[in-house]
Amino acid sequence: MGLYLEKIEENEKKIKKLKTTIETSKAKLKKLVDENAHLSYLEIKAEYNCEGRELLEVLAREREQSAKLKADSLADSDNDVTAESADDVSDTNDAEFGQQMSFTD
Numbered sequence: 001m002g003l004y005l006e007k008i009e010e011n012e013k014k015i016k017k018l019k020t021t022i023e024t025s026k027a028k029l030k031k032l033v034d035e036n037a038h039l040s041y042l043e044i045k046a047e048y049n050c051e052g053r054e055l056l057e058v059l060a061r062e063r064e065q066s067a068k069l070k071a072d073s074l075a076d077s078d079n080d081v082t083a084e085s086a087d088d089v090s091d092t093n094d095a096e097f098g099q100q101m102s103f104t105d
Helices: 002-048 052-079 086-097
Strands: none
Touching: 002 052
């Protein structure tokens, strides 16, 4: 029975060490994620040459313009839709098959 208790104690030490490593890794991960978020902000700030409230307003205007352009584009594409006429269908058939003649009695 002592053999099992020794193995249990050994495993508990390994578990404790792994938990410590996990906590350290989580802290490092959080630090890197936060750093990337800050670097992303700095990149956007440099791109738009403004910061804070002004940057938020610029981004909001850009988002609104993008949505408006998308809506206008969808409206234009709806107006461009036309139905095929019989002539269009026959022209397509001629292009695909050439002008074939059929001989039937």
